[in-house]
Amino acid sequence: QKEVEQNSGPLSVPEGAIASLNCTYSDRGSQSFFWYRQYSGKSPELIMFIYSNGDKEDGRFTAQLNKASQYVSLLIRDSQPSDSATYLCAVNGGDTGNQFYFGTGTSLTVIP
């Protein structure tokens, strides 16, 4: 059983701070990793994806991947109240095609 683990939180940070979200996965053969944001009552929306070890930056978001440690993280700089949501980590565990495994999500609250 391929598993993705996240700290469910809730995580609270003040506005302007850095929020750090973490995720571990069990399948060492996984090749692609994704972060989704889900507002209450809405569907998940893609924030970032990362395939290679290291950091990938997109605006205020940075994804970090360490395949040796089977660890993925998402940093949100200059956190805004609009960032308050549940963040889902996902790993594509399909041998062919797409079969994504999702963590249960980390609830983030940014306090004005």
Next chain:
Amino acid sequence: KAGVTQTPRYLIKTRGQQVTLSCSPISGHRSVSWYQQTPGQGLQFLFEYFSETQRNKGNFPGRFSGRQFSNSRSEMNVSTLELGDSALYLCASSLVQKNSPLHFGNGTRLTVT
């Protein structure tokens, strides 16, 4: 470009009935996946279709089935509904290439009474 479209948005059914959910992918996306989201279990993979063929399948009973049409549109069917089937059903489309991101529709909220 239009996003993933799911219909209907809300459904209320009674135990024992069956239901069909519909999904139209983003134009050019030929892979369509279905997920079930519940508060207790989170997002769980149901199946993925590509070229009208089921390419991957999750650990759900045979009451859950799907199909894909030649225009990449997909339907999901749940027969003999149970109370535990109450959930948000999400359709996601992606490009054909493995490891392409999933793009989700707004979901269908199914309530079984």
